[in-house]
Amino acid sequence: MKEWIDVAGLEEIPRLGARMVHTDSLHLALFRTAGDEVFALEDACPHKQGPLSQGMVHGTSVTCPLHNWKIDLASGEALAPDEGCSRTFKTRIQDGRVYLSI
Amino acid sequence: MKEKLVLIGNGMAGVRTLEELLKLDNGAYRITVIGAEPHPNYNRIMLSPVLAGEKAVDDIVLNTREWYAQNGIELKTGDAVTAIDRVRRTLTLASGASVDYDRLLIATGSTPFIIPVPGHDKQGVLGFRDIADVEQMLAAAGQYRKAVVIGGGLLGLEAANGLMKKGMEVTVVHLLDRLLERQLDGPASALLKASLEERGLTFLMEAQTAEITGGERVEGVRFADGSEIEADLVVMAVGIRPNMALAQQAGIYCERGILVSDTMQTYDPRVYAVGECVQHRGTCYGLVAPLFEQAKVAANHLASFGIARYEGSVTSTKLKVTGIDLFSAGEFIEAEGDETLVLQDPAAGIYKKLVLRDNRIKGAVMYGDTMDGTWYFTLLREGTDISAFRSTILFGQHDLGDAGHGDARASTMALPDGAEICGCNGVCKGEIVDAITKKGLFTLEEVRAHTKASSSCGSCTGLVEAILAGTVGEGYDKVPSKKGMCGCTEHSHDEVISAIRHGGLKTMQAVRETLEWSTPDGCASCRPALNYYLLAHWPGEYRDDAQSRFINERAHGNIQKDGTYSVVPRMFGGLCTADELRAIADVSDKYRVPEMKVTGGQRIDLFGIRKEDLPAVWRDLAAAGFVSGHAYGKALRTVKTCAGKTWCRFGTQNSTALGVKLEQLTWGSWMPHKFKLAVSGCPRNCAEATIKDFGVVCVDSGYELHVGGNGGIKVRVTDLLCKVQTEEEVLEYCGAFTQKYREEAHYLERTAPWVERVGLNHIKKSIVDDAAQRQALYERFKHSQQFAQVDPWGQRAGGEEAHEFTPLKVAG
Ligand code: SRM
Ligand SMILES: Cc1cc2nc3c(=O)[nH]c(=O)nc-3n(C[C@H](O)[C@H](O)[C@H](O)COP(=O)(O)OP(=O)(O)OC[C@H]3O[C@@H](n4cnc5c(N)ncnc54)[C@H](O)[C@@H]3O)c2cc1C
Numbered sequence: 001m002k003e004w005i006d007v008a009g010l011e012e013i014p015r016l017g018a019r020m021v022h023t024d025s026l027h028l029a030l031f032r033t034a035g036d037e038v039f040a041l042e043d044a045c046p047h048k049q050g051p052l053s054q055g056m057v058h059g060t061s062v063t064c065p066l067h068n069w070k071i072d073l074a075s076g077e078a079l080a081p082d083e084g085c086s087r088t089f090k091t092r093i094q095d096g097r098v099y100l101s102i
Numbered sequence: 103m104k105e106k107l108v109l110i111g112n113g114m115a116g117v118r119t120l121e122e123l124l125k126l127d128n129g130a131y132r133i134t135v136i137g138a139e140p141h142p143n144y145n146r147i148m149l150s151p152v153l154a155g156e157k158a159v160d161d162i163v164l165n166t167r168e169w170y171a172q173n174g175i176e177l178k179t180g181d182a183v184t185a186i187d188r189v190r191r192t193l194t195l196a197s198g199a200s201v202d203y204d205r206l207l208i209a210t211g212s213t214p215f216i217i218p219v220p221g222h223d224k225q226g227v228l229g230f231r232d233i234a235d236v237e238q239m240l241a242a243a244g245q246y247r248k249a250v251v252i253g254g255g256l257l258g259l260e261a262a263n264g265l266m267k268k269g270m271e272v273t274v275v276h277l278l279d280r281l282l283e284r285q286l287d288g289p290a291s292a293l294l295k296a297s298l299e300e301r302g303l304t305f306l307m308e309a310q311t312a313e314i315t316g317g318e319r320v321e322g323v324r325f326a327d328g329s330e331i332e333a334d335l336v337v338m339a340v341g342i343r344p345n346m347a348l349a350q351q352a353g354i355y356c357e358r359g360i361l362v363s364d365t366m367q368t369y370d371p372r373v374y375a376v377g378e379c380v381q382h383r384g385t386c387y388g389l390v391a392p393l394f395e396q397a398k399v400a401a402n403h404l405a406s407f408g409i410a411r412y413e414g415s416v417t418s419t420k421l422k423v424t425g426i427d428l429f430s431a432g433e434f435i436e437a438e439g440d441e442t443l444v445l446q447d448p449a450a451g452i453y454k455k456l457v458l459r460d461n462r463i464k465g466a467v468m469y470g471d472t473m474d475g476t477w478y479f480t481l482l483r484e485g486t487d488i489s490a491f492r493s494t495i496l497f498g499q500h501d502l503g504d505a506g507h508g509d510a511r512a513s514t515m516a517l518p519d520g521a522e523i524c525g526c527n528g529v530c531k532g533e534i535v536d537a538i539t540k541k542g543l544f545t546l547e548e549v550r551a552h553t554k555a556s557s558s559c560g561s562c563t564g565l566v567e568a569i570l571a572g573t574v575g576e577g578y579d580k581v582p583s584k585k586g587m588c589g590c591t592e593h594s595h596d597e598v599i600s601a602i603r604h605g606g607l608k609t610m611q612a613v614r615e616t617l618e619w620s621t622p623d624g625c626a627s628c629r630p631a632l633n634y635y636l637l638a639h640w641p642g643e644y645r646d647d648a649q650s651r652f653i654n655e656r657a658h659g660n661i662q663k664d665g666t667y668s669v670v671p672r673m674f675g676g677l678c679t680a681d682e683l684r685a686i687a688d689v690s691d692k693y694r695v696p697e698m699k700v701t702g703g704q705r706i707d708l709f710g711i712r713k714e715d716l717p718a719v720w721r722d723l724a725a726a727g728f729v730s731g732h733a734y735g736k737a738l739r740t741v742k743t744c745a746g747k748t749w750c751r752f753g754t755q756n757s758t759a760l761g762v763k764l765e766q767l768t769w770g771s772w773m774p775h776k777f778k779l780a781v782s783g784c785p786r787n788c789a790e791a792t793i794k795d796f797g798v799v800c801v802d803s804g805y806e807l808h809v810g811g812n813g814g815i816k817v818r819v820t821d822l823l824c825k826v827q828t829e830e831e832v833l834e835y836c837g838a839f840t841q842k843y844r845e846e847a848h849y850l851e852r853t854a855p856w857v858e859r860v861g862l863n864h865i866k867k868s869i870v871d872d873a874a875q876r877q878a879l880y881e882r883f884k885h886s887q888q889f890a891q892v893d894p895w896g897q898r899a900g901g902e903e904a905h906e907f908t909p910l911k912v913a914g
């Protein structure tokens with residue numbers, strides 16, 4: 001059973017922005033949409049491993065900073081016509097805190 | 103229950119509308135398509151190459167039956183609608199079936215006009231419109247020898263060429279003394295006729311058809327003057343008539359075509375119409391580019407977005423006879439007061455003519471060398487002032503293939519599949535052709551999205567367009583007449599700028615709401631643009647939105663391929679002291695900077711810095727007096743200088759000190775694109791001032807000011823703005839020019855394309871000719887600089903936006 005880890009307060013992630021999350025073994029990106037949904041992806045674009053945390057968030061996608069692929073935050077899939085997928089992680093918001101399941 | 107949308111006419115405009123609709127709103131309607139032809143939707147344009155044996159019928163199918171099935175569209179082929187009952191909202195089909203609708207889309211195209219002379223209904227008399235016609239022509243070509251094509255227009259000549267290639271002896275009969283009179287002027291038409299005759303076609307000019315003779319099958323054609331020729335096949339290509347009989351019977355108002363509004367609705371708002379069957383603002387179109395624009399608008403309206411309007415199109419044409427290059431667009435016969443530029447080389451078979459009004463292209467005719475047709479057409483549609491390059495415009499835009507593609511004029515289609523077209527993304531010709539044919543791509547945008555070719559630096563755009571044209575056929579939408587800023591809006595950059603300035607819009611939200619954006623928070627392409635426009639127009643009032651900045655500008659460094667950043671401190675005018683160099687060396691040691699380099703902009707770049715270290719690096723640099731060099735921004739970059747009068751034996755003025763003053767004036771300013779300056783101490787021009795956005799060349803008697811230069815992808819030498827006497831004037835003119843660019847250019851448009859678009863005269867008028875305007879611009883620039891000249895590095899070293907640079911740490 002995976003645990004929920006308390007990573008941050010919601011307000012610590014900028015709206016329409018992201019935070020980098022470093023664990024001992026992984027680099028993740030934690031995104032917050034305009035509607036305060038939060039998503040977590042591995043911080044590596046399916047194209048050439050660009051850091052998605054540095055991209056621009058719009059709707060529920062992020063545009064990779066290196067070559068502009070658009071990645072769906074919920075599924076981790078690149079939007080057509082590009083193909084590829086980044087690993088996704090579950091998130092949960094409770095009492096203004098963001099929890100992550102790794 | 104979902105509403106039901108029925109499309110009558112399974113052709114190019116109708117199906118394109120459905121494609122646009124699916125893109126916008128999948129699942130809004132249950133869709134049924136009824137088509138009289140037994141085929142799925144195919145590329146009618148390519149019937150000519152099919153007839154000429156250059157393509158097979160299977161190659162030209164655009165939407166396979168699987169496509170309809172995958173999108174849940176019910177398709178009835180080989181069945182025609184015979185009646186529309188608008189009260190009960192049902193259709194009756196030839197097969198006797200009936201179909202209900204909630205909304206109806208009529209796209210019945212047009213029918214070839216058959217001259218009603220005696221004998222016109224004999225066997226072997228055809229129009230040239232669909233696959234059935236082509237099949238009959240091919241059958242005739244296998245069995246008979248003599249063909250007569252009536253009509254010397256585009257369609258007639260393509261039919262004649264095809265039949266000749268299939269081995270028939272072809273005579274083209276034309277009523278007038280000139281071929282393609284709607285597309286060509288006299289000289290170009292004569293060149294065309296000569297080269298078609300050389301290939302083996304026979305022409306009968308100024309001949310009026312009086313009768314088709316023969317028994318059951320055609321045997322000849324007789325003319326009004328009594329003469330007669332033999333014929334086993336007669337193709338009539340004398341024009342088309344909008345196919346509106348069905349709509350007329352149903353009481354929908356028609357004139358020459360089905361009348362539609364700017365939203366592509368007929369007088370019955372439940373009934374839309376697009377394509378050749380409609381008449382919009384008095385015009386019926388017969389080419390696909392405008393029909394595709396109509397399709398976009400109709401789809402937008404069907405999806406209830408209701409923001410798009412169709413306002414008519416300017417069209418251009420080409421003849422699809424392999425080996426013959428011909429292009430025309432706009433008003434190519436000059437009206438009174440117009441000027442014409444002509445280049446004529448009969449021996450080489452080249453003729454080019456441009457019709458100008460007020461230094462703007464109104465029309466173009468080209469024969470023999472049409473490589474630049476698209477360029478002229480773009481200049482025409484955008485109303486570009488061409489005075490700056492008027493003297494060379496007829497020689498073409500020599501930029502195709504600049505970035506190492508070799509001689510692009512050697513036909514692109516003749517390149518081998520392995521030839522690299524896009525140097526940035528490593529895309530070869532074969533991949534592009536493959537994507538176009540397999541995925542059914544039509545537009546440059548689609549090719550960019552699917553192959554990435556031409557999506558980076560754009561220098562291969564001309565080549566990609568040539569491949570697109572060669573593969574898909576001409577007439578496709580190369581330059582949409584009005585370009586929305588991005589997929590989120592139909593509004594152009596100019597409209598958005600004007601709404602911000604005159605409509606007093608001061609937030610991104612207000613812009614998106616007022617101009618009815620289709621997305622709630624924009625996209626990675628419009629957000630930075632809006633953020634810039636608001637910042638430029640409301641200095642001190644608008645608060646910069648970090649989340650609408652591309653990462654480089656948000657993190658104030660250039661992101662590298664491995665996710666680290668580079669740091670380039672500003673060195674005003676390229677000058678530096680030993681202390682400053684020592685400070686940079688210390689930073690390099692302390693943060694173990696993997697590489698340092700002197701840049702092309704006369705300063706030092708520290709590469710490979712981890713994002714977490716950026717604030718500390720900046721703090722150390724700030725302590726030594728450095729501020730950000732904005733090497734990452736759409737902003738003032740560098741001011742290059744040369745040694746100048748202080749040391750150089752040729753120097754006429756103190757170019758180094760002037761460069762420092764200019765950089766002190768302009769640093770920190772956000773721009774539509776990057777902006778570079780240089781000051782050279784004499785006309786030897788060691789600082790390369792004549793390829794900068796604003797360049798100063800010192801001369802003994804003062805300062806020459808040059809604008810609109812560009813190194814980079816497409817090199818452009820500056821235009822001389824004017825000459826001034828004092829350093830103060832240099833600063834004032836520079837500030838005024840910069841501000842004009844900041845206020846008027848489109849986001850991501852550098853000064854070079856901007857100057858070409860608006861014309862140097864437009865800039866001179868407010869900066870050189872009008873002192874009051876120049877001073878007002880300069881004042882506005884200085885006002886906005888009060889808010890812009892804060893060092894972003896210093897701020898962040900002081901703790902601002904700390905979340906941007908500190909990762910959240912989690913165990914596990
Ligand atoms: C560092 C530098 C190369 C060097 O080591 O010399 C450089 C590096 C980059 N250039 Fe440049 N350019 C550098 C001088 C130039 C020059 C020369 C000059 O300024 O005198 C040019 C041609 C002159 C011009 O701009 O007109 C130049 C024309 C470009 C272009 C093409 C611009 C164009 O309008 O065609 C791009 C692409 C773009 O901006 O879209 C570009 C883009 C880039 C980017 C930002 C690519 C990117 O988006 O990541 C590179 C960032 C590398 C990095 O991570 O630091 N760089 N670049 C130079 C920095 C100068 C500085 O001190 O700020
Ligand atoms: C040989 C040829 C070459 C061409 N070359 C070019 C070119 O180079 N560039 C260019 O821009 N344009 C070219 N065109 C013109 C271009 O093909 C047309 O502008 C375009 O196809 C028109 O699209 P549409 O949807 O309005 O009509 P169509 O594509 O003709 O579609 C109308 C469809 O409706 C069907 N239909 C009609 N009535 C009914 C009914 N009652 N019930 C059911 N179905 C019905 C018809 O059978 C037809 O399939 C060319 C045309 C031809 C014939």
Ligand code: SF4
Pocket residue numbers: none
């Ligand atoms: S520094 Fe400039 S020329 Fe060199 S690879 Fe990067 S963008 Fe290209």
Ligand code: FES
Pocket residue numbers: 045046047048049050064065066067068069
């Ligand atoms: S690495 Fe993300 S688009 Fe290339």
